[in-house]
Amino acid sequence: GQLGLGKGEPSTRSPQPLKSLGGIPLAQISAGGDHSFALSLSGAVFGWGKNSAGQLGLNDELDRAVPCHIKFLRSQKVVFISCGEEHTAALTKEGGLFTFGNGLRGQLGHDSTHSEPLPRRVMELMGTEVSQIACGRHHTLAFVPSTGLLYAFGCNAQGQLGTGLIGNSKSPLPVRNNHPLCTGNTHTKAERYYISKIHSGGDHNFLLLSNKERTCCPEDFRIMNTTKSITLINSESLDSWRIKLHDNCDSSIT
Numbered sequence: 685g686q687l688g689l690g691k692g693e694p695s696t697r698s699p700q701p702l703k704s705l706g707g708i709p710l711a712q713i714s715a716g717g718d719h720s721f722a723l724s725l726s727g728a729v730f731g732w733g734k735n736s737a738g739q740l741g742l743n744d745e746l747d748r749a750v751p752c753h754i755k756f757l758r759s760q761k762v763v764f765i766s767c768g769e770e771h772t773a774a775l776t777k778e779g780g781l782f783t784f785g786n787g788l789r790g791q792l793g794h795d796s797t798h799s800e801p802l803p804r805r806v807m808e809l810m811g812t813e814v815s816q817i818a819c820g821r822h823h824t825l826a827f828v829p830s831t832g833l834l835y836a837f838g839c840n841a842q843g844q845l846g847t848g849l850i851g852n853s854k855s856p857l858p859v860r861n862n863h864p865l866c867t868g869n870t871h872t873k874a875e876r877y878y879i880s881k882i883h884s885g886g887d888h889n890f891l892l893l894s895n896k897e898r899t900c901c902p903e904d905f906r907i908m909n910t911t912k913s914i915t916l917i918n919s920e921s922l923d924s925w926r927i928k929l930h931d932n933c934d935s936s937i938t
Contacts, residue, residue, distance in 0.1 A: 685749035686718045686733030693749070704750050705730065711908065716767030716819075722751060723765050729754040729774065737770045738801030739785030745801065756803050757782070764905040766884075768819035773826075774803060777906055779813025781806045781826055789822045790854035791838030797854060808856045809835065815904040818884035820844060825882050825889060826856060829902050834859040834879060834891070842887040878902070 687693070688702045702722075709725040719733030719740060730751040731740040738745055741754045761777040771785030771792060782803040783792040790797055793806040809826060816827035823838030823845060835856035836845040845852075846859040877893040881903045884890075894902075903909075 685747050686715070686720050688720060688732040688749070688751050691749040702751060711763075712765060714765045714767045714772075716772065717769035717821075719767060719770075719772070721765045721767055721772060723762060727761055727763070729757045729762050729765065731772070734770070737786035737799045739767075739770050739772050741772065741784045741801070741803045743801045754803070760803070763908075764817060766817050766819040766824075768824065769821045769886075771819065771822075771824070773817050773819050773824055775814060775817045775905055779815065779906065781809055781814045781817060783824065786822075789839040790852045791819075791822050791824050793824060793826075793837040793854070793856050795855045806856065815902065815906060816882050817905065818882045818889070820884035820889065821886040823884070823887075825859075825884055827879060827882050827902070829904070832878060834882065836889075839887070844887050844889060846889065 685691070687696065687700070688704065689700055705722060710722050711725045712723040714721045716739065717734070719731060719735065722730045731754055732748045732751045735742065735747050736745055740748060740752065741756060742752060757774060760774070760780070760782065762774045763777050764775040766773045768791060771783060771787065774782040776782070782805050784800045784803045785792070787794065787799045788797050792800055792804070793808060794800065794804060812828045813830060814826045815829045818825045823836060826835045828835065836847060836859050837853045837856045838845065840847070840852050845857065847853065847857045848860040877895055879891050879902055880894040881892040882889065
């Protein structure tokens with residue numbers, strides 16, 4: 685049911701509209717292993733697909749074939765969602781981090797390996813404001829801009845936590861050396877770089893770094909970037925883009 689097209693609907697190789705979300709302006713979407721989430725501009729959170737570990741946050745383990753409103757998060761002012769293979773993380777406007785789903789490897793950050801069928805706040809990060817989150821397959825990252833620290837928790841089988849320690853972590857731990865010195869050939873002297881944006885893959889991560897003295901503040905997922913928004917695609921908009929591209933490139937585009 686991870687496509688959200690309805691019970692009994694077959695898999696499809698071409699994009700299909702989610703009729704149940706028609707007319708709802710969306711701010712963000714995220715796809716996990718076999719589950720999906722959508723966040724509306726008004727802050728409503730919708731989840732669907734596999735729910736065997738409670739990764740939909742609906743307080744049960746029943747799969748959903750269509751998007752379901754996650755009512756528990758209705759009062760939390762969620763502004764960003766990230767999906768792992770079987771867990772989900774939600775960032776609130778105030779900088780709070782909620783996680784739910786499979787916690788077997790500690791990827792929920794609740795100092796346990798229990799799964800959570802309802803969104804639960806990561807208490808270890810209480811008192812801080814998280815501005816960026818990212819879920820890998822079985823691990824989670826959270827960035828705190830006030831200290832410049834990046835926290836990681838969950839599976840560490842391939843060293844994806846970057847803590848310098850062996851074994852999984854059930855609670856957030858700071859990533860080591862996340863302010864590296866760059867001494868490459870393009871620099872005449874060692875320069876200190878800072879985290880601008882975080883990304884997680886299956887069992888790995890990437891950090892986009894910048895020189896603090898020459899660039900703006902790190903990206904804040906709580907602030908909507910109007911240059912990166914979800915656009916409704918239809919035949920009219922596609923035709924318009926083709927015309928613009930053809931005029932700009934002076935080439936044939938089909």
